Amino acid sequence: MSWIIARRRRPVAGYAVVLLGLIAVGVVYAAFTTQGSPASASSPAASSRETAVGRQLFVQNCSSCHGLLAQGTNTGPSLIGVGAAAVDFQVSTGRMPLKEIEAQAQRKPPVLNTAQTHAIAAYISSLGGGPAIPGASQVSTQGADTGLGQQLFTSNCAQCHNFVGAGGALTQGKYAPALTASTPTQIYEAMLTGPEAMPVFNDTTITPSEKRDMIAYVTETRSAPNPGGFSLGRVGPVTEGLVGWIGGIGALVLSALWITAKRRVHE
Amino acid sequence: MSSTEGYTGDFPPGGGPDGGEAEASRAPHRVIGTPPPAEQRTLLGTSESDAPPAPPRELPADPDDLAGASRAEKIVAALFILAMLAGFGFIAAYIGLPLGASLDSVLRSNLALGISMGVAFMAMGVGAVIWVRRLMPDVELTEARKPLASPPEDREAFAETFREGAETSQFVKRPILRRSLIAATVPLLLAPLVLLRDLGPLPGTKLRHTVWRKGLRLVISDTGRPIRPADFGSPGGMITVIPEGYQTNDNALVKATAIIIKFEPGELKYPTNLKWTVDNIVAYSKICTHVGCPVALYEQTTHHILCPCHQSTFDATKGATVLFGPANRPLPQLPMGVDSEGYLVALSDFKVPVGPSFWERG
Structure with a gap:
């Protein structure tokens, strides 16, 4: 502490404070823009053998929270009737198995491979139906109407996920995740099952064809150019303001310090 | 005439750090970008000669650190040359990177124009600041302000001119002219008030209903x-x-x-x-x-x-x-x-x- 007090009036102290501020902003920004790796999934062919394998895997990986019969416990909800799509979404995005109980499960590299995921999905599906994992043709964006997809996305998704799917904050530590790493299958499953705080968009409200349009919009937007320069995460005015105020005004403050600093007198 | 204006003639031409005796004896040599010799200035009128001569101003000595000064000079000159090159770069980017149909060409052009112009201004500004900080003397000057009011004779002359104008224009003598002119300005003064009408009409019950x-x-x-x-x-x-x-x-x-x-x-x-x-x-x-x-x-x-x-x-x-x-x-x-x-x-x-x-x- 006394080290700082002794040096706080030095000419470099001002620069040091501004520099520290800039570094802090950079670190915080980097922490918010980390992404998980994409996972893949394809449609399963449920068989009794697969179901048995799935039950085995479920007991090993999931039952401590969801109960031995997937009936739910104090720490995890019942999985009866949630469907294969919900299991595939949660496990293929790495959200389940959960590492620790927090406001919201986070996307991370999946613990189980595709075959194991589909086996658990088949087991949960055998307990009580629910939406199935969409097939490859259901999530293909071939010939999709990206324009309609954008309209639907803007009306129903953009409030939480941002207009280009960059994500956004919700209440009490929850957040709408960025859609930058989501596979078409995962986006479809999320709409179908409404994971965590997300509302459900079932196939009779937003038809499978309209879901494909929305997926096409989300995936095409990722490769859109940024003619204005840096995208800054494409989250809009928040990062732009942050960079403008901290970066721009920080640079102006530094320049002002330099221009007006008293010249050192050499005696 | 206040004494502070007397400095206009005090700087000898070519009185920079390297201005020597030999230069002063020759015919005044005008350096590009410097003010003309003091004798030629007539903007302030001739009454200056009546004012008491201002006390000679003491210019601060050259910087002690001559080696440092010449190093600073080189840095500043290098920055100015960089600014010049960046300026030419701007012209080159404008001609060489035309806007095509693709967004990418707009991006490239914007980037090149912005960077070259930014470097040009930035290098010039940084050079100027280094010049000020490293080469120019760091002295504080006090310059007293002139009184704001005009001298009494000027004010009398103005009042006299105004009276003459009012009389010779017959503005006072011919009331019909005067009043019609005033009447002509009335609608122009009222017009802004009438424009307030565009704030209406009131929404009525529109805000209470939807379709x-x-x-x-x-x-x-x-x-x-x-x-x-x-x-x-x-x-x-x-x-x-x-x-x-x-x-x-x-x-x-x-x-x-x-x-x-x-x-x-x-x-x-x-x-x-x-x-x-x-x-x-x-x-x-x-x-x-x-x-x-x-x-x-x-x-x-x-x-x-x-x-x-x-x-x-x-x-x-x-x-x-x-x-x-x-x-x-x-x-x-x-x-x-x-x-x-x-x-x-x-x-x-x-x-x-x-x-x-x-x-x-x-």
Whole structure:
């Protein structure tokens, strides 16, 4: 502490404070823009053998929270009737198995491979139906109407996920995740099952064809150019303001310090 | 004449750090970018010669650190040359990177123009600051301000001129001229007041009504498909709906857009009007009662509807009452039923005005 007090009036102290501020902003920004790796999934062919394998895997990986019969416990909800799509979404995005109980499960590299995921999905599906994992043709964006997809996305998704799917904050530590790493299958499953705080968009409200349009919009937007320069995460005015105020005004403050600093007198 | 103006003639031409005796003896040599010799200046008039000569100003000595000064000189010159090169670079980028049809060419051109111009100005500015800090003397000068009032003789002369003008123009003598001129200016003065009329007309009851009416179907926004309660049967579902037939009428949609939310049986509670719900589906206005942003951040776990603009939070199970945030009133609930074909329809308009408060709302 006394080290700082002794040096706080030095000419470099001002620069040091501004520099520290800039570094802090950079670190915080980097922490918010980390992404998980994409996972893949394809449609399963449920068989009794697969179901048995799935039950085995479920007991090993999931039952401590969801109960031995997937009936739910104090720490995890019942999985009866949630469907294969919900299991595939949660496990293929790495959200389940959960590492620790927090406001919201986070996307991370999946613990189980595709075959194991589909086996658990088949087991949960055998307990009580629910939406199935969409097939490859259901999530293909071939010939999709990206324009309609954008309209639907803007009306129903953009409030939480941002207009280009960059994500956004919700209440009490929850957040709408960025859609930058989501596979078409995962986006479809999320709409179908409404994971965590997300509302459900079932196939009779937003038809499978309209879901494909929305997926096409989300995936095409990722490769859109940024003619204005840096995208800054494409989250809009928040990062732009942050960079403008901290970066721009920080640079102006530094320049002002330099221009007006008293010249050192050499005696 | 105040003494502070006397400095105009005191700087000898070519009196820089390297101006020697030999240069002073020759005919004045005008350096480009410097002021002309003092004798040629006549802008301030000739009365200066009457003023007492100002005390000679003592110029500070050359910087002690001559080696450092010449190093600074080289740095500044290098920066100015960099600015020149960047300036030429700007011209080259303007000619060499034409805007094509693709966005990429715009991006490249913008980047090259911006960087070259930025470097040019930045190098010039940095050079100027280094020049000031390292080469120019660091002395403080005090310059007294002249009195603001004109001398009395000038003021008398002005008053005399004004009197003469009033007399010779016959402005005073000919009242009809004077009065008609004043009359001519009256409408121009009134005109700005009349323009205030464009602030009206008052909205009347427009703010109290939307286009919803009895029997109008709720359709999914953007696809225009009507909804049967069974189609919207997944609890936790939410979708944006608009009145059928108004899909392209933005003036109507800006007030009439709504959201419908499906609940598990028993989740909807007072003060939700359960008579206006169908199969645990409830319809609320999508326009925030704070400043009118679209509220549709619906968390199906907490049943909270959030406004993305100012985080107003509404409880969807309890008639969208305000839980948090700057909104002051619940989101209006749309009276909803089903028609003979089983589609969701409005039973009437919203019973309270939608959107932000307004003065006459009460």
